[in-house]
Amino acid sequence: MALAFGELAADLEAAGELSVTDFAKACSLVSVLFGSLGFAFKFAEKDYTSKVDDLVQASERFKTLGSLLEVDVEQGTVRNGGSHSRNLLRVKRGIEMVKILFEHILESECSHLRDSASKAYEAVFSQHHPWAIRKAVAAGTYTLPSKSQFLKVLKEDDASARIHMSGYVGGVKPVIHHVETLFLSRNLGLDW
Template sequence: MKFKEIADAFRELAVIVNKPNSDVPVKLFSHACSRFFLIFTVLKPAFKFAENDYVSKVNDLAKASPSTLTLEAMVDRDIEAKRVRKVGSHTRNLLRVKRGLEMIRVLCEETLATE
């Protein structure tokens, strides 16, 4: 597995989300998340569904970035429109991306622990 590239992607993502202010730019976040697409090239075909889900959700966030500058503004907009829980909402897709990142992190940790 390409652990160095994955570790670099996690470092990049950490820099973006751990800035002192809480305004995470959607464009930077979605770009950093797209760096994890490479893990699915190693895991195919067992993780094909997870790949399709993760990639489509990250792409949705990337498409939303021109009209919504920050993740906080994106979530606030969905709250105001009462669409947070609706399938396809940006907020729901953000949650799915977060869960995908957690799955990748755990998978990498377990792989490193057993090698």
């Protein structure tokens, strides 16, 4: 993940735009985290994966994220359920949640994931989700593994995890910013 988002950030810096194929590939790697979280997050995994898969399919028709958005703008389908643009915004929130989760884990000495996961969910998703989903996520955070179990499943130790998490955070930041700019520069808003 750290490597893929580092490369994306470098491509973005060089070209000023992002390839749908490369973006979707990098986002699909986030799925490795779900495997270590237990079955309570299966629903989140399914939802996230289906949206990334939709972007993979879109990559057959669109080269850049900007051109993908452009077609929905022309057709007036940006906010339609299942549209590529809408899925892009949801996937952006997913990689943003992971960024905040990692930042929090790096900053705090806490031994469990619950606090970091709740903070990240609160910051990114909770204002967009209805009560029932918020409740389910809150209950699900009690089933999360401890930080050390989590790292064990990922085959990382504390030091290697810190390096990879910082790498991911550094790479994903400009990528998130770029996606947000694509929406804002077309007056599409981000808050829906």
